[in-house]
Amino acid sequence: xxxxxxxxxxxxxxxxxxxxxxxxxxxxxxxxxxxxxxxxxxxxxxxxxxxxxxxxxxxxxxxxxxxxxxxxxxxxxxxxxxxxxxxxxxxxxxxxxxxxxxxxxxxxxxxxxxxxxxxxxxxxxxxxxxxxxxxxxxxxxxxxxxxxxxxxxxxxxxxxxxxxxxxxxxxxxxxxxxxxxxxxxxxxxxxxxxxxxxxxxxxxxxxxxxxxxxxxxxxxxxxxxxxxxxxxxxxxxxxxxxxxxxxxxxxxxxxxxxxxxxxxxxxxxxxxxxxxxxxxxxxxxxxxxxxxxxxxxxxxxxxxxxxxxxxxxxxxxxxxxxxxxxxxxxxxxxxxxxxxxxxxxxxxxxxxxxxxxxxxxxxxxxxxxxxxxxxxxxxxxxxxxxxxxxxxxxxxxxxxxxxxxxxxxxxxxxxxxxxxxxxxxxxxxxxxxxxxxxxxxxxxxxxxxxxxxxxxxxxxxxxxxxxxxxxxxxxxxxxxxxxxxxxxxxxxxxxxxxxxxxxxxxxxxxxxxxxxxxxxxxxxxxxxxxx
Numbered sequence: 001x002x003x004x005x006x007x008x009x010x011x012x013x014x015x016x017x018x019x020x021x022x023x024x025x026x027x028x029x030x031x032x033x034x035x036x037x038x039x040x041x042x043x044x045x046x047x048x049x050x051x052x053x054x055x056x057x058x059x060x061x062x063x064x065x066x067x068x069x070x071x072x073x074x075x076x077x078x079x080x081x082x083x084x085x086x087x088x089x090x091x092x093x094x095x096x097x098x099x100x101x102x103x104x105x106x107x108x109x110x111x112x113x114x115x116x117x118x119x120x121x122x123x124x125x126x127x128x129x130x131x132x133x134x135x136x137x138x139x140x141x142x143x144x145x146x147x148x149x150x151x152x153x154x155x156x157x158x159x160x161x162x163x164x165x166x167x168x169x170x171x172x173x174x175x176x177x178x179x180x181x182x183x184x185x186x187x188x189x190x191x192x193x194x195x196x197x198x199x200x201x202x203x204x205x206x207x208x209x210x211x212x213x214x215x216x217x218x219x220x221x222x223x224x225x226x227x228x229x230x231x232x233x234x235x236x237x238x239x240x241x242x243x244x245x246x247x248x249x250x251x252x253x254x255x256x257x258x259x260x261x262x263x264x265x266x267x268x269x270x271x272x273x274x275x276x277x278x279x280x281x282x283x284x285x286x287x288x289x290x291x292x293x294x295x296x297x298x299x300x301x302x303x304x305x306x307x308x309x310x311x312x313x314x315x316x317x318x319x320x321x322x323x324x325x326x327x328x329x330x331x332x333x334x335x336x337x338x339x340x341x342x343x344x345x346x347x348x349x350x351x352x353x354x355x356x357x358x359x360x361x362x363x364x365x366x367x368x369x370x371x372x373x374x375x376x377x378x379x380x381x382x383x384x385x386x387x388x389x390x391x392x393x394x395x396x397x398x399x400x401x402x403x404x405x406x407x408x409x410x411x412x413x414x415x416x417x418x419x420x421x422x423x424x425x426x427x428x429x430x431x432x433x434x435x436x437x438x439x440x441x442x443x444x445x446x447x448x449x450x451x452x453x454x455x456x457x458x459x460x461x462x463x464x465x466x467x468x469x470x471x472x473x474x475x476x477x478x479x480x481x482x483x484x485x486x487x488x489x490x491x492x493x494x495x496x497x498x499x500x501x502x503x504x505x506x507x508x509x510x511x512x513x514x515x516x517x518x519x520x521x522x523x524x525x526x527x528x529x530x531x
Contacts, residue, residue: 064160067217068167073101074212075200077234082249085119089238089249093202104216105234114258115233120250120278125289128207128239128246135209135237136199138177144288146320147438148281150182150190150327157196161217164198173199176214181276182327184441184473185367185490186344188266189328191256191276195232205241210234231255250278265369265488269475280440287438291410298402301416303458310457311403315412315434315445318469322445325363325492326473335363338502342366345509347502358498361468364509365492368517372524374476374487378442380523381472382435385444386415388516389431389470393417397431410436414454430454439481445471468494491516 072095082089109115124131134140142152156162157176165171175197180190193213200208213232231254238249254276269275292312324331325346335346348361370377386397401414415431430453433446447467449457456463470493478484493512499505 060160064163064167067160067164069098069101070104070216071164071168071171071196071198071210071212072096073098073105074216074234075198075208075210077102077105078208078210078236078238078251078253081117081119081234081251081253082238085249087119087121087238087249088240088247109255112257112259113231113255115253115255116273116276117233117253118251118273118277118279120282122248122250122282122286123242124246124248124282124286125293126246127244128205128241131239131246131248132199132207132209136173136175136197138175138179138197142179143316145281145284146316146323147184147284147441147443148181148276149179150323151178151180153178154197157214161196161214170200170202171198172201177211182323183266183269183275184323184326184443184475185266185488186326186328186365187264187367188270188275191230191254193230193232193254197236207239208236209239210236229257248282250282252276252278252281265367265477268477269488274440280438283439287409287436290405290407291436294403294405294410294412296402297404298399300398300400301414303401306460307401307458308403310460311401311412311414311432314457314463314467315432317464318432318434318445318447318467318471319443321467322443322469322471322492325469325494326365326490338362339506343510343513345506347505359496360499360505361494361496362505362509363470363492363494364513365490366513366517367488367490369477369486369488370520370524371486373483373485374442374474375482376524377474377487377489377520378435378437378444378482380520381444381474384519384523385433385446385472386431388519389446389448390417390429400430409438410434428454437482440475442474442482443471444474445469468496470494489520 076092076095076098079089079092083092126134134144138152138154142149154175154177157164157174161174161176165174177193177195177197179193179195181193182188182190194215195211195213196217198210200210202208211232212234215231233253233255235251235253237251240247266275274280294308294312296308325335330337330346334348334350336349338345338347343364343366346363346365348363351361387393390397397415397417399413400416401412403412404410412432412434415433417429417431419429428451430449430451431446432449433444435444436442447469449463449466453463453466455461471491473490475488475490476482476484477486477488491513493509493516495509495512497505497508499508
C-alpha cells in the first residue's frame with residue numbers, strides 16, 4: 001500500500017495535471033472523432049498498449065480508453081445478467097463495440113478456482129437515494145453488511161482509474177474497495193477482494209452500482225491492503241424508485257478458490273453457494289433496516305429519547321466484536337492465540353484496566369454440528385443464556401428493557417440482577433443481549449455490564465472498552481431454515497481469569513466451553529456430530 005500511495009504522490013500528480021489539460025479539450029465518451037488518433041475510435045485490447053511511450057499523452061489516452069471500455073463492459077455485463085434472470089430489466093445498454101472486452105468476463109476460471117453467481121430481487125424499505133448513499137460509503141456498507149463483510153476500507157483510485165468519471169459522464173462516483181467476507185466460524189477462511197466500485201445514473205430514478213476486480217484494469221496499480229485470493233467479476237446492485245422504497249436487483253459474481261476450505265462440517269454450505277449469495281446479502285440488508293426501526297416493548301427504567309439509538313449502536317458494536325473474535329484469522333494486535341485445537345483459546349493483549357490488575361481477559365470458541373432442529377437450539381439458548389452468563393444466580397433476573405423489530409426477528413434486552421453485598425448494600429449487575437435472525441443465521445450475543453457502565457450508556461457515554469461480548473451463531477444445516485434437521489453452532493465465551501500460567505487459562509476456558517456444549521447436547525433429543 002505504501003508503494004501505491006507514493007505512486008499517487010508527485011509522479012502521479014504530474015501525470016494527472018497533463019491528462020487534465022488534455023481532457024479539458026477532449027471528450028472521450030461522447031465525441032470520439034475529436035481524439036487525436038483514429039486508434040481511439042474503437043475498443044483497444046490490452047496488448048495494444050505501448051509501454052515504451054508510457055509518458056506520452058497518447059499512451060495515457062490509450063490506457064484511459066481501455067479502462068473506460070472495461071468499465072462499460074462490466075456495466076453491460078451486469079445488465080445482461082439481470083436480463084437473463086428475467087428481472088424488470090428489459091434490455092442492455094447500447095455502449096458501442098465493446099464485445100471483445102465483455103469476453104474477458106466470460107472466460108473459464110483458472111485451475112483450482114470456481115465461479116459463484118447469483119441474482120436476487122427485492123423491494124427494500126429505504127429511499128433509493130439513501131440506499132445509493134449507503135452502498136457508496138464503504139464504512140456504512142460494511143456496517144450494514146457486517147455479518148458478511150468482516151473488513152472494509154476504501155480510498156480514491158489512482159492512475160488512469162481516477163479519470164474514469166471524466167471519461168464517462170454517467171459515472172457519478174468511483175471508489176476502490178478492500179473487503180473480506182466471512183462466515184461466523186473460525187473453520188472457514190475469509191474471502192479477500194479488491195475491486196473498483198462505480199456509481200452510474202442510468203436514467204431518472206434508476207441507478208447501477210457496478211463492482212469489478214481491480215486486476216481487470218491492466219494498467220492500474222495494486223491498491224489492495226489485503227493478500228487478495230478471490231476475484232470479483234462484474235457484480236453490483238441495480239436500483240430503481242418504487243414509490244418511497246427501493247426496488248433492487250442484487251448480483252453476486254465471483255471467482256473463489258475451490259480448495260480454500262478443507263473438508264469440514266461447513267463444506268456443504270460453502271459448496272451450495274448459500275454462504276455468500278445475492279439472497280443472503282439482500283436478507284442481511286433487510287434485517288438491518290428492520291432492526292433500525294425497532295421500538296420499545298418493555299421499559300422499566302428511566303431513559304431519555306436517545307436510549308434507542310444508544311442501544312442499537314452498542315449492540316452493533318457487540319456483534320462486530322463477536323465476529324472479529326470468531327474470525328479464522330483474529331487480529332493479532334488484539335488477540336494472542338494460546339491454543340488452536342478443537343477449542344481455540346485467545347488472550348486479550350490490549351486489556352490494561354486498573355480495576356482488573358492481576359487478571360487477564362480470555363476468549364474460548366469452538367464450532368460443532370448437532371443433529372437437532374436449529375429452532376430447538378435457539379429456544380434453549382434464549383431461555384438459558386442469562387443462566388450461562390450468571391451461573392450463580394439464585395433468582396430470575398428482571399428484564400428492564402426490551403427493544404424489538406416489528407417482526408420480532410431482532411430483539412435487544414437488558415436484564416438486571418441484584419447482588420446483596422450485605423444488609424445495607426445492593427449492587428446491580430446487568431446483562432445486555434441481542435438475539436436476531438436474518439433467514440441465514442441466528443445470533444445470540446450478550447455482554448455483562450456494571451451499574452456505572454449502564455448509567456453511562458444512557459447518557460451517551462463511551463463504554464465500548466468495558467464490553468466483553470460472548471455469544472452463539474446458529475446456522476441451519478439444510479434448506480428448511482430453523483426447521484432443518486441439524487445445525488452448525490459456533491460458541492465464543494469471554495472471561496476474566498486471575499491465573500499466572502497460560503496452561504491454566506487454556507484448561508479453565510476449555511472447561512467453560514465444553515460444559516456449555518454438554519448442556520446443549522443434553523437438552524436436545526439428538527446425537528452430537530463432530531466435524
